[in-house]
């Protein structure tokens with residue numbers, strides 16, 4: 001059930017391959033396995049056990065159900081201390097967690113995976129702070145009546161996570177645990193290793209058995225079984241819009257409330273009066289970080305006529321110089337491989353389509369990056385060149401559909417009204433960015449853009465105190481911030497009669 005795996009650093013570690021239920025690694029009841037692939041070489045790292053969609057999902061849900069009353073009634077300060085303890089264990093294990101995450105996902109260790117791991121410790125601390133502060137309201141409508149509200153956990157929350165930020169997206173769903181729920185987590189099939197490894201820290205921190213359970217498996221079988229399960233009271237999902245729709249249907253079986261953090265095609269508007277150099281840098285960061293596998297990535301850039309040519313040239317130059325492609329172990333590399341061969345091919349086909357539709361390749365394009373194509377070790381990795389497709393029109397498929405890779409499309413606009421119309425002409429509504437020195441224009445856009453998040457003169461910054469989530473087909477519900485708490489609790493109204501007689 002464990003396998004010795006060699007990390008990029010040369011050390012080896014014991015990777016659990018079973019399921020994590022009731023604080024123990026246990027064998028799955030099925031014989032199926034899922035292979036985790038090293039995206040930078042295409043080689044198999046390990047095969048994890050797949051949960052049986054009936055027997056093991058039931059086992060994990062039962063464990064969470066049994067643990068629920070005890071965890072719900074655990075004093076708030078103890079919940080807080082356990083979360084803080086876990087955060088410090090994450091910090092103690094940052095090196096190994098970052099290496100496992102990198103191995104499993106292809107994220108560059110130094111410039112990407114390590115930040116993710118440090119961020120999950122911050123998320124756990126942030127929720128530790130809420131664990132003993134969540135409160136309701138009270139009203140005294142007259143001298144004979146006292147009323148108040150209680151914020152109470154929902155029960156068992158099923159958490160379904162995507163491949164792009166395996167540990168980080170898992171950590172955002174710890175709101176569930178901080179607010180007194182118990183959980184069953186399902187990792188993405190491409191990235192099962194890090195979450196399974198993290199589970200041992202949860203036990204070490206002292207969380208009671210059954211509060212945090214982890215199962216591996218495909219979405220079609222295990223994810224679907226969770227969405228339909230009558231013993232699960234809520235699904236918190238991060239992933240694609242198409243799967244979000246399937247989950248919403250399946251969850252109707254017991255009217256499960258949902259948080260759906262889905263896809264996006266977020267606009268990035270650059271006005272002629274913007275701080276040019278900063279706009280170039282943020283625009284690049286907003287799409288090329290994490291190999292473009294960012295749900296809120298500002299992947300649709302529109303630039304005002306007067307600076308259009310100059311901006312595209314400067315952006316291409318900056319990305320070429322800064323976003324160095326290479327193996328995840330190289331500390332200077334910002335662009336590692338995409339998650340899978342399927343994604344690599346899908347992204348390439350979008351680049352192809354964009355060229356066919358009439359885009360000009362301002363940077364990158366089809367084929368492997370040169371240094372990768374020449375590397376015996378990495379040429380079978382899932383690399384894509386950071387690519388800028390210029391002269392895009394808003395109706396091109398590459399300007400409308402989520403590519404989820406290091407591909408930025410750039411088009412032009414002349415007026416604010418035109419820019420706003422293009423920004424809102426999308427089925428999605430997750431992120432949005434505007435670059436301008438005109439403060440009225442900036443705040444007007446923040447108010448008028450159809451999106452859950454708006455960045456003014458930046459892109460994809462993250463503050464844990466702010467809610468994260470989308471509108472339209474980017475999903476519903478919010479994670480993080482105080483708003484996130486209400487997505488994992490029910491509010492109950494209590495009436496106390498202090499003496500009214502009938």
Ligand code: NAD
Nearest residue numbers: 161162163187188219220223224239240243261262263295
């Ligand atoms: P995906 O939708 O393919 O898979 C996400 C998870 O859902 C996986 O664990 C998968 O196994 C599971 N799943 C698949 N089919 C299922 C089904 N029928 N029932 C239940 N579960 C099922 O997404 P992905 O490819 O892993 O991730 C990329 C997508 O995630 C992108 O669209 C991206 O925008 C989105 N995303 C959104 C956010 C956000 O916060 N809004 C954050 C990260 C990623």
Ligand code: MN
Nearest residue numbers: 037104105190
């Ligand atoms: Mn992998």
